[in-house]
Structures are given as C-alpha cells and as structure tokens.
Amino acid sequence: MKWLAHIIVNAVLLLALAGYFQSIHLSGVGAALLASFLLSLLNMVVKPILIVLTLPVTVLTFGLFLFVINALTLLMTSWLMGDSFTIDGFGAALLASLAISLFHVIIDAISDRD
Template sequence: MRWIAHIIVNAVLLLALAGYFQSIHLSGIGAALVASFLLSVLNIVVKPVLILLTLPVTVLTFGLFLFVINAITLWLTSWLMGDLFTIDGFGAALFASLAISLFHMVIDAISNND
C-alpha cells in the first residue's frame, strides 16, 4: 500500500514539476502515473547497480553523487517513455531529482513525526 501511495505522490510531483518548468513535459495524468511506476521499477532494479558501480565517487562526494544517480534514473525514465514524458537535458533531470528528493525528505519528516 505504501508503494502505491509513493507512486501517486511521485506522479503528482512530476505533474507539478512539468507545470512549473518548460524543460519537463508530461502528456497527462496517465503518463505521470506510468512514469512514476517506471521510475519506481528503475529505482528498484537499476539504481542499486549504479550505486555499486559508482561507490568510490559516492564516498568521495559524501553521498552527493546519489543526486546524479537519481537524475540518471529519471532521465532513463524519460527516455523509455518517449514523447509521453520528456526532459530537455541532464541539468533539468538533475534539478528535478533534487526537487523530488527534497519533497520526499519533507514528507518523511512529517510522516515520521506522528
């Protein structure tokens, strides 16, 4: 159940980011839900491999390289979605990954405060 809520929150966040920034494009709510689901699957499958491969860089940057890994998975999601979800450039993907991470930190802090 928590995973489904996470997908819905990510979909809403992707819609908000697409509404505010011209470099992120979504074709609609359905595309946002599919992109959020695909991003979750990539975070489960691809992200651990990327973390393992880039572990020395991640350690040297005190974990900040994880934002780059998040941007890579978001950009890969965009590439797999085709015209339904596009991100114009890696900088936009990096900014979106920062925004998503910040939002989830706030949500986790609020939900763990109960």
C-alpha cells in the same frame, strides 16, 4: 499499500515539476502515473547497481553523487516513456531529482511525526 502511495506522490510531484519547469513535459495524469511506476521500478532494479558501480565516487563526494544517479534514473524513465514524458537535458533532470528528493524528505518528516 505504501508503495502505491509512493507512486501516487511521485506522480503528483512529476506533474508539479512539469508545470514549473519548461524543460519537463508530461502529456497528462496517466503519463505521470506510468512515469512514476517506471521510475519506481528503475529505482528498485537499476539504481542499486549504479550505486555499487559508482561507490568510490559517491564516497568521495560524500553522497552527493547520488543526485546524479537519481537524475540518470529520471532520464532513463524519460527515454522509456517516449513522447509522453520528456526531460530536455541533464541539468533539468538534476534539478528535478533535487526537487523530488527535497519533497520526499519533507513528506517523510511529516509522516514520521504521526
């Protein structure tokens, strides 16, 4: 149940980011839900592999390289979605990953308070 709530929150965040950034395009709510689902799958499967492969760089940057990995998973999601979800460049993906991470920290802090 928590995973489904996480997908819905990510979909809302992606819709908000698409409305805020001109370099992120979503074709609708269904595309946001599908992109959120694919992003969750990539975060479960591909992200741990990328973290292990880039562990020395991640340690040297004190974990900041994880934002780059998050941006790469967003770009992979965009690539898998085709025209219904596009991100125009790595910089936009990096900003989006920073925003998503920030919102998740806030959401986790609020949900832990209950």
